[in-house]
Amino acid sequence: xxxxxxxxxxxxxxxxxxxxxxxxxxxxxxxxxxxxxxxxxxxxxxxxxxxxxxxxxxxxxxxxxxxxxxxxxxxxxxxxxxxxxxxxxxxxxxxxxxxxxxxxxxxxxxxxxxxxxxxxxxxxxxxxxxxxxxxxxxxxxxxxxxxxxxxxxxxxxxxxxxxxxxxxxxxxxxxxxxxxxxxxxxxxxxxxxxxxxxxxxxxxxxxxxxxxxxxxxxxxxxxxxxxxxxxxxxxxxxxxxxxxxxxxxxxxxxxxxxxxxxxxxxxxxxxxxxxxxxx
Ligand SMILES: Nc1ncnc2c1ncn2[C@@H]1O[C@H](COP(=O)(O)OP(=O)(O)OP(=O)(O)O)[C@@H](O)[C@H]1O
Ligand SMILES: [Mg+2]
Numbered sequence: 001x002x003x004x005x006x007x008x009x010x011x012x013x014x015x016x017x018x019x020x021x022x023x024x025x026x027x028x029x030x031x032x033x034x035x036x037x038x039x040x041x042x043x044x045x046x047x048x049x050x051x052x053x054x055x056x057x058x059x060x061x062x063x064x065x066x067x068x069x070x071x072x073x074x075x076x077x078x079x080x081x082x083x084x085x086x087x088x089x090x091x092x093x094x095x096x097x098x099x100x101x102x103x104x105x106x107x108x109x110x111x112x113x114x115x116x117x118x119x120x121x122x123x124x125x126x127x128x129x130x131x132x133x134x135x136x137x138x139x140x141x142x143x144x145x146x147x148x149x150x151x152x153x154x155x156x157x158x159x160x161x162x163x164x165x166x167x168x169x170x171x172x173x174x175x176x177x178x179x180x181x182x183x184x185x186x187x188x189x190x191x192x193x194x195x196x197x198x199x200x201x202x203x204x205x206x207x208x209x210x211x212x213x214x215x216x217x218x219x220x221x222x223x224x225x226x227x228x229x230x231x232x233x234x235x236x237x238x239x240x241x242x243x244x245x246x247x248x249x250x251x252x253x254x255x256x257x258x259x260x261x262x263x264x265x266x267x268x269x270x271x272x273x274x275x276x277x278x279x
Contacts, residue, residue, distance in 0.1 A: 021228045025248060028241045043120040050117065054110050061103045068096050119145040123175050131277070134171040136199060136206060137161055143178045144197070147186075151195065154186040155212070160198035167206045168277055173249045177257075180242035181210040181269050187233065188214025188267060205255075205272040213266040222261055246271075 007015075071092070075083045087093060122142035144157060151157055178197075185195045189212055196211040217225065224230045226247050231240030250257045253273045261267035 021244075024228060025241065025245055028239065028245055029248075039120045039123070043117045046113070046117055050110060050113055054107075054114070057103065057107050057110060061100070061107070064099050064103065068099065115145065118142075123172070131168050131170055133166045134169055134174075136164055136167050136169075136174070136208065139171050139175045140178050140197060140199070140208065143175045143182065147179065147182055151182065151186050153192075154189050155193045155195040158194060158196045160196060162198075162200045164199055164201055164206055165275065167273060167275070169253055169273060170249075173252070174273075177246040177249050177271060178208070178210070180246050181271075184242060184269075185210055185212035185214060185267070187238075188212050188216070190215060193266075201275070204274060206275055207270060207272040209268060209270045211266065211268040216263040216265050216267055217261040218263045222259065225259070 075087070078086075119142040122138060123146055140161075144151075144159075148157075182195065182197070189195075193213045197208065198211070199206070199208045201207065221232070226243050227240075228244040229240040230244075231238035233240075247257055250271055250273070254277060255271060255273040258270045258272075259267060
């Protein structure tokens with residue numbers, strides 16, 4: 001006897017297409033996870049040498065200022081004429097002025113590297129694949145720091161943060177969502193614009209919002225943006241998986257992602273995550 005609910009060809013084709021999308025999403029999220037792992041691994045490795053270079057730099061600052069002082073004192077023991085000749089030969093006045101500046105600049109450079117490492121670690125949180133209580137602002141800030149270079153040519157970033165309760169989430173995954181929304185916003189701006197990132201909460205939700213004054217989208221585009229592989233970016237630039245992956249992440253958090261947009265004026269993406277996870 002023929003089974004009563006035998007799937008027809010169209011259903012099978014549809015299921016195969018859905019399976020293909022899920023496979024691609026999984027691949028993309030595994031790629032992101034292993035990128036995060038790589039980043040955290042590199043950050044960890046760099047931490048150690050940066051630690052001793054930093055402390056050596058502090059000693060170098062102290063030793064070099066002592067040495068300059070010593071040479072000046074010794075200079076007083078020789079004649080004015082030979083001192084001037086030696087000073088000129090070794091460009092001593094210039095070295096005295098330049099050395100502390102070089103050391104100071106190097107210390108600032110090292111501080112910047114330390115910050116980048118901290119942001120990379122915050123961003124990737126490889127050890128966390130489970131829900132934990134986290135500070136959403138910290139995640140947004142470390143993501144902003146990581147892309148600040150890419151954003152600064154396209155937009156001024158304006159933060160509008162409200163004090164938030166702790167949020168129960170998978171921080172590294174929310175960071176991926178923030179990253180994609182920020183990059184999309186920057187990519188939508190043709191010359192130079194403004195990206196606003198705001199946060200807030202009510203009894204039920206904690207939310208964040210990324211607004212840009214870029215090219216916006218019409219309703220036909222809006223209807224498709226969460227489709228996997230939908231992209232308007234040139235070949236090789238966008239995979240079209242950013243928003244579909246972001247939506248999967250938000251759904252995993254039992255949250256919602258909404259968008260409003262006006263062609264020519266800009267777009268606003270709002271992500272809401274429930275404060276209490278459903279039982
Ligand atoms: N802020 C925005 N302003 C205007 N269009 C947007 C915005 N965000 C997304 N889009 C549109 O939605 C499409 C899909 O976005 P999505 O992030 O999924 O993929 P992508 O950015 O094209 O590629 P990927 O994120 O994989 O690099 C974009 O190509 C763009 O057309
Ligand atoms: Mg994108």
